[in-house]
Amino acid sequence: xxxxxxxxxxxxxxxxxxxxxxxxxxxxxxxxxxxxxxxxxxxxxxxxxxxxxxxxxxxxxxxxxxxxxxxxxxxxxxxxxxxxxxxxxxxxxxxxxxxxxxxxxxxxxxxxxxxxxx
Numbered sequence: 001x002x003x004x005x006x007x008x009x010x011x012x013x014x015x016x017x018x019x020x021x022x023x024x025x026x027x028x029x030x031x032x033x034x035x036x037x038x039x040x041x042x043x044x045x046x047x048x049x050x051x052x053x054x055x056x057x058x059x060x061x062x063x064x065x066x067x068x069x070x071x072x073x074x075x076x077x078x079x080x081x082x083x084x085x086x087x088x089x090x091x092x093x094x095x096x097x098x099x100x101x102x103x104x105x106x107x108x109x110x111x112x113x114x115x116x117x118x
Contacts, residue, residue, distance in 0.1 A: 002027040002107040004095045009112030012085055016116070020080040022095030022109060033098050034071055034078040035105060038091035038114075045094070051078060053100045063089075085116045 008020040020036070033052045039045040049059045049069040057069050068081040078095060092113050096105035 002029075002032070002097050004097060004107055004109035006093065006095050006109045006112040009093060009114045011115045011117065014085060014087055014116055014118050016085050017081070017083045018085065018114060020082065020093055020095075020112060020114070022078045022080075024076045024078070024097065027097070027107075029076040030073040031100060033100050033102075034069075035096045035098070036069060036078075036080045037094045037096055037105075038089075039094070039111075040088075040091040043091075048093070049080060082114070085114075087116045087118045090114060090116050 003025045005023050006020060008018060012018050031053055033050055035050040036048040037045050038048050047060055048063055049067055051057050051069045051071045066084045071078045092111040094111045095109040097107040098105040
């Protein structure tokens with residue numbers, strides 16, 4: 001069983017930056033693909049970025065070039081550096097983990113709120 005805890009959310013003006021962190025405990029962190037998702041009010045949860053156990057990364061088109069995902073296997077953490085933030089980035093951001101052989105994410109954090117003011 002993997003427990004995930006996000007931190008680093010907050011209120012920022014458009015054009016600003018935030019860094020989200022997710023601390024994992026339990027399981028073998030290095031064997032998991034780690035992802036970030038977000039859910040805005042009234043919308044479905046959407047994929048933001050993933051860093052695979054191989055350290056390969058993928059991003060949604062809406063954040064590509066502005067967000068950077070990274071992992072530190074020694075510290076069991078995954079980070080999301082968010083630059084050039086836009087009001088449409090406002091959402092609850094969730095960290096998630098899945099086995100590399102799995103198609104779906106099995107473990108989720110509680111989420112952290114990110115609000116970008118215009």
